[in-house]
Amino acid sequence: MAEVTGSNEFQGKEESDSSQENKPPFAEQTGTSLNISQKSVEVQEKPEVFGGPIGLDVGTSNIVMAQNKGAKIGIATQLNAFFAIPQSKFTGQILSQNDIVFFEHNKQYYIIGDSAENFANMFNANTRRPMEKGFLTLREDSGVAIIQAIIKTLVQRPKKLGEIICFTVPGEPLHEDHKFSSLDGHESVIRMYLESLGYTPIAINEGLAVVMAELGDENFTGIGISIGGGMCNICLSYMSVPVIMYSIQKGGDDIDESVSGEVELSATKIKGIKEGGLDLSALPKNNVELALQICYTDLINHVVRSMESVFSSSNKIPKISQPVPIVIGGGAASPKGFREKFENTLRSVRLPFEISSVRVSKDPLYTTAKGALAMAISESK
Ligand SMILES: Nc1ncnc2c1ncn2[C@@H]1O[C@H](COP(=O)(O)OP(=O)(O)OP(=O)(O)O)[C@@H](O)[C@H]1O
Numbered sequence: 001m002a003e004v005t006g007s008n009e010f011q012g013k014e015e016s017d018s019s020q021e022n023k024p025p026f027a028e029q030t031g032t033s034l035n036i037s038q039k040s041v042e043v044q045e046k047p048e049v050f051g052g053p054i055g056l057d058v059g060t061s062n063i064v065m066a067q068n069k070g071a072k073i074g075i076a077t078q079l080n081a082f083f084a085i086p087q088s089k090f091t092g093q094i095l096s097q098n099d100i101v102f103f104e105h106n107k108q109y110y111i112i113g114d115s116a117e118n119f120a121n122m123f124n125a126n127t128r129r130p131m132e133k134g135f136l137t138l139r140e141d142s143g144v145a146i147i148q149a150i151i152k153t154l155v156q157r158p159k160k161l162g163e164i165i166c167f168t169v170p171g172e173p174l175h176e177d178h179k180f181s182s183l184d185g186h187e188s189v190i191r192m193y194l195e196s197l198g199y200t201p202i203a204i205n206e207g208l209a210v211v212m213a214e215l216g217d218e219n220f221t222g223i224g225i226s227i228g229g230g231m232c233n234i235c236l237s238y239m240s241v242p243v244i245m246y247s248i249q250k251g252g253d254d255i256d257e258s259v260s261g262e263v264e265l266s267a268t269k270i271k272g273i274k275e276g277g278l279d280l281s282a283l284p285k286n287n288v289e290l291a292l293q294i295c296y297t298d299l300i301n302h303v304v305r306s307m308e309s310v311f312s313s314s315n316k317i318p319k320i321s322q323p324v325p326i327v328i329g330g331g332a333a334s335p336k337g338f339r340e341k342f343e344n345t346l347r348s349v350r351l352p353f354e355i356s357s358v359r360v361s362k363d364p365l366y367t368t369a370k371g372a373l374a375m376a377i378s379e380s381k
């Protein structure tokens with residue numbers, strides 16, 4: 001692993017233990033004491049070290065770390081992106097002096113995380129990503145080194161050797177349109193790295209993480225959905241046990257690219273407009289907004305129709321006597337009017353159980369990290 005400049009490491013020995021794997025989370029515990037949905041979030045500029053279990057959301061667009069910070073949840077994030085520049089001693093010094101996070105690899109400097117976006121903008125170019133559609137990409141030669149370096153900016157060695165870290169993984173894609181969709185390969189790269197730092201890593205499905213973060217009051221029973229940058233993850237959970245989990249390799253990135261293709265603006269610009277306050281409940285004011293609305297309608301339709309087909313054809317559906325809630329997290333669920341659009345689309349399909357409510361989580365960008373933290377805490381007890 002290449003040395004990262006700009007992160008503050010601390011000491012711990014290397015050890016691995018993944019024996020707690022695959023235990024149904026919270027199975028022997030009651031819901032309320034593990035309910036973290038009411039806790040408020042404090043976003044940190046620089047990750048602080050508090051000790052204790054960690055939730056880590058390894059997403060296509062963002063990596064998010066969550067840890068208990070007193071009565072709150074401390075959150076630190078890093079863009080899962082990089083920008084490569086030619087290596088030179090002089091440039092290295094300037095970057096270090098300016099607190100730019102970078103590392104040296106293959107005779108290049110890789111500027112990683114949030115700093116990469118600033119560089120890309122200056123060079124009028126796009127950042128590159130170590131992940132694509134939810135999984136590590138084979139397109140980038142140094143993808144593994146880069147993702148490790150980005151994680152290292154957020155997760156230092158544990159204070160206590162063998163501390164639990166719970167990290168998110170996607171569900172198996174419904175229609176594999178990605179060359180490297182091997183969940184095992186992706187998961188083991190992340191797991192091995194976290195083990196090498198001295199943690200006991202436990203994987204949690206991203207949709208289940210949404211359930212863990214948000215459905216404490218409903219005994220962790222319901223459907224958790226994450227609408228991210230690279231994919232959508234869907235999980236039907238009964239009392240915290242995942243019954244059905246799958247993913248669709250479409251998300252916010254596809255919206256940016258599709259709209260960009262229609263209106264001749266770069267995908268980065270479209271992303272900015274989209275995140276700047278898109279309102280899906282209002283009439284579009286221009287061609288970009290119209291294209292964004294069309295793409296959102298398409299994405300929501302895709303998710304809702306997949307739920308109809310997967311749930312209706314499954315023989316694993318539990319006999320649930322009460323209607324179940326749907327909770328949606330992930331950054332791409334942020335726009336105003338998303339919930340209403342999702343709920344309206346849901347009316348056009350038939351599911352094998354009734355839905356009690358549809359809601360978007362309070363902090364969509366942090367929901368899966370919070371859910372992973374809830375799981376890490378329960379596994380640490
Ligand atoms: N306010 C916003 N309005 C609309 N979209 C947003 C907003 N904020 C973030 N997004 C979009 O959310 C997506 C990133 O969400 P998130 O961080 O949950 O994804 P991820 O976990 O990194 O990816 P994935 O789960 O697909 O692997 C991007 O497409 C981004 O443009």
Ligand SMILES: [Mg+2]
Nearest residue numbers: 059226228368
């Ligand atoms: Mg995600």
